[in-house]
Amino acid sequence: MISASSTIQIVKALGEEPAFKAGDRVRISVRYPVGHYRVPIYIRGKQGIIEKILEPAAVNNEEEGFGRNAGLKGWYYRVAVPLTELWPGYDGAPHDRLVIEIFETWLERI
Amino acid sequence: MTTHDHDHDHPKIIDEPMPGYYEIMETAVRELLVEKKLISPGEIRRQIEVLDSRTTALGAKVVARAWVDPEFRARLLANGRAACEEFGISFYDDTQLIVLENTDKVHNLIVCTLCSCYPRPVLGLPPDWYKAKPYRARAVKEPRKVLAEFGTEIPDDVEIRVSDSTATVRYLVLPQRPAGTKDFTEEQLAALVTRDAMIGVVKVNLEQGIAV
Numbered sequence: 001m002i003s004a005s006s007t008i009q010i011v012k013a014l015g016e017e018p019a020f021k022a023g024d025r026v027r028i029s030v031r032y033p034v035g036h037y038r039v040p041i042y043i044r045g046k047q048g049i050i051e052k053i054l055e056p057a058a059v060n061n062e063e064e065g066f067g068r069n070a071g072l073k074g075w076y077y078r079v080a081v082p083l084t085e086l087w088p089g090y091d092g093a094p095h096d097r098l099v100i101e102i103f104e105t106w107l108e109r110i
Numbered sequence: 111m112t113t114h115d116h117d118h119d120h121p122k123i124i125d126e127p128m129p130g131y132y133e134i135m136e137t138a139v140r141e142l143l144v145e146k147k148l149i150s151p152g153e154i155r156r157q158i159e160v161l162d163s164r165t166t167a168l169g170a171k172v173v174a175r176a177w178v179d180p181e182f183r184a185r186l187l188a189n190g191r192a193a194c195e196e197f198g199i200s201f202y203d204d205t206q207l208i209v210l211e212n213t214d215k216v217h218n219l220i221v222c223t224l225c226s227c228y229p230r231p232v233l234g235l236p237p238d239w240y241k242a243k244p245y246r247a248r249a250v251k252e253p254r255k256v257l258a259e260f261g262t263e264i265p266d267d268v269e270i271r272v273s274d275s276t277a278t279v280r281y282l283v284l285p286q287r288p289a290g291t292k293d294f295t296e297e298q299l300a301a302l303v304t305r306d307a308m309i310g311v312v313k314v315n316l317e318q319g320i321a322v
Binding site for chain 2: 042043
């Protein structure tokens with residue numbers, strides 16, 4: 001039987017584990033790379049809370065936008081953003097919110 | 111020349127307009143892919159057949175089962191894709207499915223602001239309004255007004271939770287089971303569940319379905 005004994009330290013590579021956990025506060029980056037990468041303009045620069053880590057890790061969307069569908073993988077998160085944060089003057093209920101999937105490279109810890 | 115000597119009791123038959131820019135591009139790319147033998151016409155036809163075999167009835171079955179079977183409901187909420195696969199609903203693409211449960215405190219609404227992401231394996235093709243810009247833009251900005259235009263009034267103490275489906279995950283709303291359906295069979299319940307209820311623009315009510 002081969003098993004990882006408690007004396008062996010497995011060091012995980014960068015990006016192998018999600019950098020954020022549920023409840024973390026984040027800001028969505030303001031960047032304008034060329035290509036198709038699934039971060040709507042309206043959400044950039046807004047602040048939200050990580051609701052959930054999405055399993056399994058997925059292909060980096062900025063790579064995928066150029067047809068590179070293999071290799072580097074990373075984490076998507078469901079990020080909750082209050083509609084009052086998104087739209088100044090939002091006149092619905094104050095607890096209304098948007099939840100959106102954002103790739104880890106677009107998230108900044110705050 | 112064709113003869114055209116009958117009385118005109120039908121509207122004028124209008125020829126299809128010239129194909130647009132993107133239609134021509136799609137035809138050109140498709141023909142190139144076929145010519146280079148990357149895909150075959152049979153494969154394209156088969157994928158259309160796959161899509162056409164997916165209808166709202168599949169999603170309605172899943173919802174009705176969740177209403178009558180608490181263990182299935184728990185599995186569905188934990189992993190939407192795996193639970194649908196129990197029904198033989200295969201996911202022919204790389205998408206996952208998250209099922210969003212409506213409660214007395216939360217009403218879920220689904221949109222894809224970037225394009226037309228939709229839980230096609232479970233619901234088939236989306237309605238045209240779902241793909242149109244007014245819905246896509248307004249669902250994230252003034253969801254209560256959009257819902258009101260569908261005839262759906264959500265009280266202010268209920269949270270509206272809009273899910274913008276932009277990447278690898280698709281969403282399906284699990285509506286609330288309407289009151290007065292205690293004695294309904296699973297089939298009768300499924301008949302009440304409409305496409306719009308699983309997108310979240312309406313609630314399920316007894317008047318919508320055939321099992322009134």
